Amino acid sequence: MMSEFGSTLSGLQGEAxxxxxxxxxxxxxxxxxxxxxxxxxxxxxxxxxxxxxxDWYAKWDKVLDDSNKPFYKWFVGGKTNxxxxxIDRHVKSWRRNKLALIWEGxxxxxxxxxxxxxxxxxxxxxxxxxxxxxTKGDRVTIYxxxxxxxxxxxxxTAKIGxxxxxxYGGFSVEALHxxxxxxxxxxxxxxxxxxxxxxxxELKKIVDEALKRxxxxxxxxxxxxxxxxxxxxxxxxxxxxxxxxMPIVRQxxxxxxxxxxxxxxxxxxxxxxxxxxxxxxxxxxxxxxVGIYATFKDVFDIKEEDRWWCTADPGWVTGHSYxxxxxxxxxxxxxxxxxxxxxxxxxxxxxxxxxxxxxxxxTTPTAIRGLMRFGAQWPNRxxxxxxxxxxxxxxxxxxxxxxxxxxxIGKERCPIMDTWWQTETGMFMIAPMPAMGLxxxxxSRPLPGIEAEVVDxxxxxxxxxxxxxxxxxxxxxxxxxxxxxDPDRFVKTxxxxxxxxxxxxxxCRKDADGYFWIIGRxxxxxxxxxxxxxxxxxxxxxxxxxxxxxxxxxxLPHEIKGVAIYAYAILKANxxxxxxxxxxxxxxxxxxxxxxxxxxxxxxxxxxxxxxSGKIMRRVLKSRALGMDEGDLTTLEE
Ligand code: WTA
Numbered sequence: 001m002m003s004e005f006g007s008t009l010s011g012l013q014g015e016a017x018x019x020x021x022x023x024x025x026x027x028x029x030x031x032x033x034x035x036x037x038x039x040x041x042x043x044x045x046x047x048x049x050x051x052x053x054x055d056w057y058a059k060w061d062k063v064l065d066d067s068n069k070p071f072y073k074w075f076v077g078g079k080t081n082x083x084x085x086x087i088d089r090h091v092k093s094w095r096r097n098k099l100a101l102i103w104e105g106x107x108x109x110x111x112x113x114x115x116x117x118x119x120x121x122x123x124x125x126x127x128x129x130x131x132x133x134x135t136k137g138d139r140v141t142i143y144x145x146x147x148x149x150x151x152x153x154x155x156x157t158a159k160i161g162x163x164x165x166x167x168y169g170g171f172s173v174e175a176l177h178x179x180x181x182x183x184x185x186x187x188x189x190x191x192x193x194x195x196x197x198x199x200x201x202e203l204k205k206i207v208d209e210a211l212k213r214x215x216x217x218x219x220x221x222x223x224x225x226x227x228x229x230x231x232x233x234x235x236x237x238x239x240x241x242x243x244x245x246m247p248i249v250r251q252x253x254x255x256x257x258x259x260x261x262x263x264x265x266x267x268x269x270x271x272x273x274x275x276x277x278x279x280x281x282x283x284x285x286x287x288x289x290v291g292i293y294a295t296f297k298d299v300f301d302i303k304e305e306d307r308w309w310c311t312a313d314p315g316w317v318t319g320h321s322y323x324x325x326x327x328x329x330x331x332x333x334x335x336x337x338x339x340x341x342x343x344x345x346x347x348x349x350x351x352x353x354x355x356x357x358x359x360x361x362x363t364t365p366t367a368i369r370g371l372m373r374f375g376a377q378w379p380n381r382x383x384x385x386x387x388x389x390x391x392x393x394x395x396x397x398x399x400x401x402x403x404x405x406x407x408x409i410g411k412e413r414c415p416i417m418d419t420w421w422q423t424e425t426g427m428f429m430i431a432p433m434p435a436m437g438l439x440x441x442x443x444s445r446p447l448p449g450i451e452a453e454v455v456d457x458x459x460x461x462x463x464x465x466x467x468x469x470x471x472x473x474x475x476x477x478x479x480x481x482x483x484x485x486d487p488d489r490f491v492k493t494x495x496x497x498x499x500x501x502x503x504x505x506x507x508c509r510k511d512a513d514g515y516f517w518i519i520g521r522x523x524x525x526x527x528x529x530x531x532x533x534x535x536x537x538x539x540x541x542x543x544x545x546x547x548x549x550x551x552x553x554x555x556l557p558h559e560i561k562g563v564a565i566y567a568y569a570i571l572k573a574n575x576x577x578x579x580x581x582x583x584x585x586x587x588x589x590x591x592x593x594x595x596x597x598x599x600x601x602x603x604x605x606x607x608x609x610x611x612x613s614g615k616i617m618r619r620v621l622k623s624r625a626l627g628m629d630e631g632d633l634t635t636l637e638e
Contacts, residue, residue, distance in 0.1 A: 008436040012513050017438045027435040028301045039448035050294040055089050056080045070495040072475040074287030078262040082289045083159040086328035090115040099333045103148050106195035106339025125156035126255040128243045132219050136161035141185040143167045145194020146338045149223045150314045153189045161258035164267045168315030174592040177210040179270045191223040192230045197340035204230040262286025268484045271423040272534025280484035281423050291427035291478025296326035299431045309335040310362040317423040346374035350382040362391035366529040368401045369560045376408045391417040394530030395562045396518050402440035418443045426478030430516050442515040454510045459498040470508040471501040526555035531596045541592040547575045552608050552616045564600035577604040
């Protein structure tokens with residue numbers, strides 16, 4: 001198993017961990033180097049082969065159309081619908097009686113869905129959406145707690161060819177408002193509330209407030225989840241359970257899956273970027289399903305008998321790709337949990353693994369660091385022998401957390417798949433496969449069919465060990481197609497720094513073994529606990545407070561969260577700077593954007609470092625805060 005970089009099963013430089021013979025023997029990809037070579041020799045043939053593992057109403061004419069770069073198209077001419085692969089084909093097979101989803105609420109309630117049961121709920125909700133006039137191409141905003149209806153609503157929207165825009169349930173009023181307005185959604189699907197860490201998150205209240213700021217969508221569908229008192233506006237708001245019981249919905253039972261072109265939109269997902277308001281990343285049916293399915297199968301080695309658990313929220317891309325779509329396409333059984341890992345005690349997650357026999361667990365470095373604090377006695381109380389693979393995503397994992405996870409959760413038997421990818425990539429890009437050597441803190445190497453590189457300022461490959469910009473050199477099937485309603489921004493953000501290369505926005509090193517080490521963001525994205533936030537959105541929340549004239553936000557290293565938010569504010573004249581105002585501003589940001597966006601610290605300043613053209617130099621703020629050299633200040637105005 002030699003590659004251009006040498007073997008990945010022995011002789012890696014530095015701290016390395018190798019899989020057991022048993023892991024290699026049963027791996028879906030027993031020889032990762034051979035698969036990488038096959039894909040490199042003929043990428044289009046490789047992706048066509050992977051696409052052939054799925055169902056298509058009609059086969060594609062062309063695997064990749066690159067005639068209008070960077071607006072690449074995949075599986076052109078193909079007819080499909082991701083729901084046909086996620087649901088329809090399983091219902092026609094023995095898997096109709098297999099569990100698709102095991103859900104546990106924070107309060108301990110359990111609900112399960114076979115593929116058959118899930119298909120029925122999806123059909124019914126598709127018919128509800130149709131009855132509200134939703135048709136192909138219309139947008140539906142989904143703002144939900146982590147409950148099965150989130151999955152049902154996403155699938156039901158996609159099934160009829162409409163486009164979902166899921167907004168993370170931890171976002172708040174202004175973040176939700178901006179996303180509803182930009183997407184021009186016809187319907188909003190929400191719930192009365194959700195349970196999180198023993199508290200109630202009043203989602204419907206937030207929806208009501210957000211809708212006061214915008215031209216309301218026609219309908220709001222409300223799932224009764226916690227049973228609290230909420231406001232229901234006649235003619236606009238409808239209970240989910242009442243709609244699902246309507247005679248026309250009950251009588252119809254079935255709903256035909258809409259036949260889509262490969263390149264028809266599947267969803268938009270808002271994410272934070274370098275400037276201005278959040279941008280919506282657009283994904284399509286055909287290429288996306290191929291990319292997420294192939295990577296899920298190869299990296300997480302999924303088998304019929306596995307119990308897969310991705311701890312993410314469906315509101316982020318990790319949830320879209322690897323809670324909802326890829327596991328269902330693979331016919332897997334997923335575990336989904338509503339609440340906090342520490343509720344009521346810090347062993348909640350370990351008890352879930354034991355109770356449901358989870359065999360593969362995919363989580364985040366922040367969660368691992370957080371749980372590590374409570375000590376190994378919590379996982380040690382539980383039988384974790386069902387586990388065979390672990391995974392990490394969202395931010396670089398520090399080797400200490402990696403080793404703790406490996407030793408105390410995986411008991412030194414379970415390889416950890418550290419997957420690097422983005423909302424924009426849709427699928428894993430740099431990640432190991434089980435039959436490879438691992439280095440704690442590195443996502444290892446680009447997957448088959450993916451070509452990544454670390455380049456210097458001029459776009460030339462950086463020397464081994466040197467820090468540079470991470471770029472992707474070749475298009476991939478699940479790639480972002482455009483920024484919704486803003487193709488110029490798509491070209492400018494990702495494709496303009498280096499012609500022909502996709503700029504990821506991360507800094508990175510590649511070592512002598514060809515292993516990639518992500519260092520962090522080089523743009524104005526802040527990864528707080530793995531959650532992606534933009535400085536612009538946070539700053540605009542701060543200045544929307546009457547006391548603030550100007551604000552700048554940066555991310556600084558934090559022991560648990562990875563990165564924490566530090567804010568600098570210039571107050572308006574005659575406003576008194578005191579501790580109470582700091583608290584008020586923190587609350588204000590939490591109210592506008594969401595609790596995750598609450599700044600760790602707010603400092604009042606008299607001026608902010610700016611360039612002569614008025615751009616805030618966050619780099620200078622960051623260096624000052626860290627007590628480092630401020631670097632080149634020649635463009636600094638004051
Ligand atoms: C970071 C999340 C290091 C990175 C799927 C990337 C990671 C951004 C890793 C995308 C990882 C994600 N190691 N860093 N394994 N995975 N990142 O769009 O900075 O929420 O650019 O997608 O998260 O964040 P997003």
